[in-house]
Amino acid sequence: MLEVDRQSELGDFLKNRRARILPAHVGLPEHGRRRTPGLRRAEVAMLAGVSVDWYTYLEQGRDIQVSIQVLESIARVLQLDEFERKHLFVLAHCQLPPYIHPPQLQVSDTVQRFLDQLGHAPACAIDPKLNVLSWNKAFSVVYGDYSYLNEQDRNLLWRTFTSTEFIALKGSQWKEHALRLVAQFRARYARFIEDPWYTDFVINLQKVSEPFRELWELHEVLDAPEGRKIILHPIVKELAFEHISFQSLDSPDIQILVNIALPEFDTARKLAILIDQK
Secondary structure, eight states: OOOHHHHHHHHHHHHHHHHTOOGGGGTOOOOSOOSSSSOOHHHHHHHHTSOHHHHHHHHTTOOOOOOHHHHHHHHHHTTOOHHHHHHHHHHHHSSOOOOSSOOOOOOOHHHHHHHHTTTTSOEEEEOTTOBEEEEOHHHHHHHOOGGGSOTTTTBHHHHHHHOHHHHHHHGGGHHHHHHHHHHHHHHHHGGGTTOHHHHHHHHHHHHHOHHHHHHHTTTOOOOOOOOSEEEEETTTEEEEEEEEEEEETTEEEEEEEEEEEOTGGGHHHHHHHHHHHO
């Protein structure tokens, strides 16, 4: 059920966007002078395939249920862009909408410059499928140079279960890391459940990794940060990091992961050595 303040905000948002759409924008003829700009409620209701009374209740902020299909229809009629569509779903359902089409993501120059200027902090940018899209020099000296990996091997989940080098880096923390990452992947999967890429990916990883198959069957769901971790580097041995992740406004579907060096094991000095040698 919608909360009163959320209902009112939803109604105001719909009225505002309705006023911006002219009949000509949706292929309707103009019939005389209109008292208010934009479409009439009856026109939005007709184009969205709902009753006039129902749509009126929605704009009035009444306590009614709204399906995903109806929200998508309203977003289409009001010609909402992707940010407005997300706002509509957050107001109505308190969550982001499912993807209509998988996003084609590309790391902006700004994000890449940010990664590069982090210096000794290993960092990368990933998409919702956990594919590593971009990284900095510090990331390469700790986790390996991803420029030599194919697209499949750049996926964090795939690499977690198929790379002996990565498994060695995680040491005794590998099992905890693997469980967390599988749970994060399943939580993300819910937003892309219509995308066949996910089904193919899960089937293929199950074929090559029994540990993944076992963890996948647990149906754990989680979207929490990793926190403190230890990396067993083949050259400088133990490295200690804490983890932070966030999203950039210019690329909201890209997540930026940053590893911050902790004092343990002289991590910052070891990182400086590795970077200078590369």
